[in-house]
Amino acid sequence: MTSAVSPAPVFLKDYLPPAWWVDTVSLDVDLRPDGTVVSATLAVRRNPEVAPGPLCLNGAELETLSLAIDGQSLSPSAYTLGDESLVITAPPERFTLETKVRIQPDRNTQLSGFYRSKDGYFTQCEPQGFRRITWFPDRPDVMACYTVTLHADKASYPVLLANGNPVAQGDEADGRHFATWVDPFRKPSYLFAMVVAKLDVLRDTYRTTSGREVQLGIFVEPGKLDQCGHAMAALKKSMRWDEATFGLECDLDHYMIVAVGDFNMGAMENKGLNIFNTKYVLARADVATDVDFENIDRVVAHEYFHNWTGNRVTCRDWFQLSLKEGLTVFRDQEFGADTHSRQTARIREVRGLRAMQFPEDAGPMAHPVRPSTYVEINNFYTATVYEKGAEVVRMIHTLIGKDAFRRGMDTYFARHDGQAVTCEDFVAAMADASGVDFTPFMTWYRQAGTPRVSARGSYDAAARRYTLTLTQVCPPTPGQPDKAPCLIPVAVGLLGPDGRDLDLGGGRTTAILQFSTHEQSFVFENIDAAPVPSLLRNFSAPVVLDFDYQERELAHLLAHDSDPFNRWEAGQRLFGDLILANAARLARGEAAECPAGVIAAARTVLLSDSDPAFIAEALTLPGEATLAERMAVVDPDALHAARNALARALAAGLEDDFLALYERLAPVGAYQFDTADAGRRRLRNLCLGYLNELDRGGYRAQALRQFEQADNMTDQFAALATLANAGGDEGDTALAAFYARWQHEALVVDKWLAVQAGSRRDDTLAGVERLMAHAAFDLKNPNKVYALLRTFGGNHRHFHAADGSGYRFVAERIADLDAINPQVAARLARCFDRWRKFDTSRQAHARAALAALHARPGLSRDVFEVVDKALV
Ligand code: PHE
Ligand code: ZN
Numbered sequence: 083m084t085s086a087v088s089p090a091p092v093f094l095k096d097y098l099p100p101a102w103w104v105d106t107v108s109l110d111v112d113l114r115p116d117g118t119v120v121s122a123t124l125a126v127r128r129n130p131e132v133a134p135g136p137l138c139l140n141g142a143e144l145e146t147l148s149l150a151i152d153g154q155s156l157s158p159s160a161y162t163l164g165d166e167s168l169v170i171t172a173p174p175e176r177f178t179l180e181t182k183v184r185i186q187p188d189r190n191t192q193l194s195g196f197y198r199s200k201d202g203y204f205t206q207c208e209p210q211g212f213r214r215i216t217w218f219p220d221r222p223d224v225m226a227c228y229t230v231t232l233h234a235d236k237a238s239y240p241v242l243l244a245n246g247n248p249v250a251q252g253d254e255a256d257g258r259h260f261a262t263w264v265d266p267f268r269k270p271s272y273l274f275a276m277v278v279a280k281l282d283v284l285r286d287t288y289r290t291t292s293g294r295e296v297q298l299g300i301f302v303e304p305g306k307l308d309q310c311g312h313a314m315a316a317l318k319k320s321m322r323w324d325e326a327t328f329g330l331e332c333d334l335d336h337y338m339i340v341a342v343g344d345f346n347m348g349a350m351e352n353k354g355l356n357i358f359n360t361k362y363v364l365a366r367a368d369v370a371t372d373v374d375f376e377n378i379d380r381v382v383a384h385e386y387f388h389n390w391t392g393n394r395v396t397c398r399d400w401f402q403l404s405l406k407e408g409l410t411v412f413r414d415q416e417f418g419a420d421t422h423s424r425q426t427a428r429i430r431e432v433r434g435l436r437a438m439q440f441p442e443d444a445g446p447m448a449h450p451v452r453p454s455t456y457v458e459i460n461n462f463y464t465a466t467v468y469e470k471g472a473e474v475v476r477m478i479h480t481l482i483g484k485d486a487f488r489r490g491m492d493t494y495f496a497r498h499d500g501q502a503v504t505c506e507d508f509v510a511a512m513a514d515a516s517g518v519d520f521t522p523f524m525t526w527y528r529q530a531g532t533p534r535v536s537a538r539g540s541y542d543a544a545a546r547r548y549t550l551t552l553t554q555v556c557p558p559t560p561g562q563p564d565k566a567p568c569l570i571p572v573a574v575g576l577l578g579p580d581g582r583d584l585d586l587g588g589g590r591t592t593a594i595l596q597f598s599t600h601e602q603s604f605v606f607e608n609i610d611a612a613p614v615p616s617l618l619r620n621f622s623a624p625v626v627l628d629f630d631y632q633e634r635e636l637a638h639l640l641a642h643d644s645d646p647f648n649r650w651e652a653g654q655r656l657f658g659d660l661i662l663a664n665a666a667r668l669a670r671g672e673a674a675e676c677p678a679g680v681i682a683a684a685r686t687v688l689l690s691d692s693d694p695a696f697i698a699e700a701l702t703l704p705g706e707a708t709l710a711e712r713m714a715v716v717d718p719d720a721l722h723a724a725r726n727a728l729a730r731a732l733a734a735g736l737e738d739d740f741l742a743l744y745e746r747l748a749p750v751g752a753y754q755f756d757t758a759d760a761g762r763r764r765l766r767n768l769c770l771g772y773l774n775e776l777d778r779g780g781y782r783a784q785a786l787r788q789f790e791q792a793d794n795m796t797d798q799f800a801a802l803a804t805l806a807n808a809g810g811d812e813g814d815t816a817l818a819a820f821y822a823r824w825q826h827e828a829l830v831v832d833k834w835l836a837v838q839a840g841s842r843r844d845d846t847l848a849g850v851e852r853l854m855a856h857a858a859f860d861l862k863n864p865n866k867v868y869a870l871l872r873t874f875g876g877n878h879r880h881f882h883a884a885d886g887s888g889y890r891f892v893a894e895r896i897a898d899l900d901a902i903n904p905q906v907a908a909r910l911a912r913c914f915d916r917w918r919k920f921d922t923s924r925q926a927h928a929r930a931a932l933a934a935l936h937a938r939p940g941l942s943r944d945v946f947e948v949v950d951k952a953l954v
């Protein structure tokens with residue numbers, strides 16, 4: 083699909099180093115009622131390694147007031163000023179550039195650059211927001227030292243923050259005040275931040291192992307200090323963990339976190355001044371769930387870890403985004419595994435990967451971990467760059483082991499501290515520290531698509547030999563019709579008939595096979611009986627693995643595998659296969675079936691002495707979006723019905739067990755967030771959910787009781803979610819009570835919106851349409867859009883409704899939103915990624931909705947890219 087105004091793509095192969103360096107930046111930012119005036123002084127110097135050329139500065143929505151070089155106003159012939167570029171034709175070798183612009187943060191609804199939110203003004207500069215503040219070579223390989231002075235009305239905006247250390251502050255005329263901050267570290271412009279607001283602050287200190295004292299501060303909306311304690315504890319835990327695990331200390335005197343309710347993403351690692359979505363800071367037992375508490379730990383850690391992986395060593399260009407994001411996600415995953423439960427952490431990561439990244443990798447927006455082209459970089463903050471990127475780092479870790487990985491990290495920092503580098507630089511550090519040749523591994527960075535590995539085993543009793551043969555294919559993706567094989571680390575164990583691991587030689591029970599060609603056989607000797615293979619233990623590579631397991635083999639693995647991930651995986655295969663078989667039966671007009679063996683296997687897990695959190699994960703059925711990837715033509719109604727039917731069959735078969743467990747797991751003391759308690763709550767709420775699959779008033783009353791009596795949001799919300807998906811009036815009662823109680827807690831209102839948008843009730847779309855007009859909804863607030871609209875877009879049955887109503891509704895909302903916030907609109911547009919997997923009638927509806935969107939004049943580059951690729 084092309085359009086008259088198709089925006090031009092950017093290519094990795096076109097990268098050129100900058101012709102000019104900026105050594106220092108001094109900003110004076112003056113907030114006035116008619117706009118904010120930004121005066122910038124840049125010390126600029128020619129890059130001697132590059133052929134001389136003009137100085138190109140980026141800008142967007144800047145009202146240019148003055149331009150001067152070395153104190154002399156620029157003559158009109160010396161420069162070309164466009165809407166988005168300022169080109170200074172032939173500046174001297176070294177000079178001072180002074181620019182003065184006016185910006186309008188009150189009108190900035192994109193939430194990129196400098197913008198207004200409820201309690202003041204905030205910035206978001208990654209990836210290209212700094213150009214919306216001042217003229218600048220806005221690219222990550224230009225690193226400078228920043229000094230920032232802020233001026234604003236003191237009563238309205240008592241808090242003035244920027245990166246680094248405060249060096250001066252004081253009052254000015256007319257009730258105004260100022261503050262000056264100096265950041266001693268060179269940084270790319272995307273890590274710039276400033277805040278001018280009225281906020282409360284929770285302060286603390288942290289002493290690093292080497293004795294440096296760091297001042298910590300968490301700034302939040304006035305009145306919310308009692309919701310900051312968990313984030314502060316998470317920050318200190320993260321700091322300790324990075325010292326212990328990677329020997330990395332905090333290099334700052336001040337580490338500040340600012341929470342803001344209007345934010346496009348989760349959080350941002352600006353040097354010394356992180357800005358967070360309130361969702362990943364605020365928590366208190368009565369308003370945040372166990373999942374929220376855990377997510378806060380992870381996100382606080384993630385942003386803190388960026389200080390080394392991202393800030394001290396940054397990206398040369400935006401194609402290298404996964405250099406910092408994949409690595410930092412891997413680090414936050416490991417932190418989460420060490421602080422909570424390693425096995426449930428891994429299960430949740432893989433569940434997320436399959437629900438989000440696998441569909442992305444199979445759809446029109448598929449791209450490699452390191453993309454080679456993009457139209458709008460904001461569209462590439464994806465599950466592939468983040469989550470698959472983390473899997474790629476994890477595979478390196480698996481291939482070379484923990485100690486060599488640590489040496490590789492040390493090498494990486496020793497070589498590249500203070501630099502802007504590439505993914506190759508990272509892998510080279512790992513290769514040199516381990517002595518392993520990573521050349522064959524680099525396919526993972528270059529190639530999109532999820533490899534499909536097929537395994538088959540054959541046992542030779544006479545020779546006591548088990549042979550495992552693996553083949554791999556990777557389906558074509560846009561722009562990459564032919565795929566090379568990947569080097570796939572396949573962790574394998576063999577279970578004997580008694581369920582125990584067989585010795586694979588030297589007492590080893592797991593072998594890491596290095597599978598790197600189209601087809602390869604691996605031989606295991608001295609195997610006494612036909613084993614059941616446990617393949618891809620701990621999910622050792624981001625691939626789809628096919629093996630023709632029998633139901634009893636899966637039950638065997640589910641009961642005995644020493645690898646907890648593969649125990650879980652066996653259950654997912656068992657349930658997934660059955661749901662898909664039943665979906666086919668239902669589509670043919672036959673009834674769903676549930677073999678007794680499946681119920682028995684589920685009971686074995688339910689009654690096992692495993693960790694409750696693990697049992698809950700094992701009995702959570704695979705999601706519809708994940709299962710849909712396995713259908714040739716998706717029938718969302720049959721899939722939905724088949725999944726519900728299995729849930730109901732399990733509930734009927736295990737009713738007494740669920741009920742007994744629900745009672746046995748009743749809370750003993752007051753709520754506290756810790757891993758063990760959270761696991762028990764999770765399992766107990768799973769039991770409540772299953773019991774309500776039976777559609778009985780008694781169980782609904784039980785859920786309503788829990789809803790009313792819970793002393794914490796985890797249990798209250800779990801009961802609400804159960805009721806909101808059940809028949810009967812209890813759901814409406816609970817929803818109304820919930821809103822009445824929590825309407826003033828924005829993040830709780832988001833939960834209320836999401837639970838309705840995700841509901842399986844028949845009238846969900848009508849409910850969402852009604853909520854669009856509710857006082858609780860606001861199209862300008864990303865969290866509200868994600869809660870209501872993106873949740874609806876992920877509601878598999880209702881978004882893909884046969885009459886096209888879901889598609890039309892969401893496409894129209896994307897159009898409305900695009901005029902306000904293109905980044906968020908483009909994220910919402912990704913709901914359409916998999917439209918081609920559905921039947922021709924649904925496809926026609928989806929195509930029409932997308933085509934209408936595509937044809938709209940003035941579509942943003944963000945939405946254009948997503949829709950254009952979807953229609954190709
Ligand atoms: N860099 C942020 C993170 O991963 C994410 C982000 C990207 C935030 C772009 C805002 C804008 O932690
Ligand atoms: Zn990140």
